[in-house]
Amino acid sequence: MSVVPVSLGSHYQGLAESSGLLREDGGDLVLEYQSQDAVVGILKSGVRQARIPRDLIASATIKRGWFGIGTKLVIQTTSMQPIAVVPGMIQGRIVLGIGQKDLPEAERLIAGLNLPGAFSPKGPQIDSGLE
Numbered sequence: 001m002s003v004v005p006v007s008l009g010s011h012y013q014g015l016a017e018s019s020g021l022l023r024e025d026g027g028d029l030v031l032e033y034q035s036q037d038a039v040v041g042i043l044k045s046g047v048r049q050a051r052i053p054r055d056l057i058a059s060a061t062i063k064r065g066w067f068g069i070g071t072k073l074v075i076q077t078t079s080m081q082p083i084a085v086v087p088g089m090i091q092g093r094i095v096l097g098i099g100q101k102d103l104p105e106a107e108r109l110i111a112g113l114n115l116p117g118a119f120s121p122k123g124p125q126i127d128s129g130l131e
Contacts, residue, residue, distance in 0.1 A: 002109035007097035008033055011087045015039065018087045022096065024109055027054040035087060052082045060110045071098045073106055
């Protein structure tokens with residue numbers, strides 16, 4: 001089973017940060033996450049879970065940053081309901097940060113969902129404007 005550590009970024013004007021684990025379970029994606037205060041780092045929420053049914057996933061795309069810095073997994077759903085409580089969700093889309101060492105596992109996880117155009121194996125492209 002593929003398990004990918006992810007970052008959900010900072011929220012509430014930078015006062016909280018969230019991180020968690022993404023895994024596949026019975027064809028669904030399961031995101032377990034926890035938030036903690038970004039000021040002192042002592043206050044933590046309980047572990048929360050968002051289960052995204054496979055048939056509600058419109059796309060899952062890995063967007064690589066330059067030199068692997070800032071790699072993101074973008075999940076777009078056809079309904080906001082399954083991810084309504086996930087911090088940072090906008091219009092049924094969540095953006096999860098992925099560490100460079102976790103990228104191969106993230107690619108395996110997303111490829112296992114058999115979504116069309118699930119991830120891009122190429123790095124970022126430079127648009128020179130000469131074409």
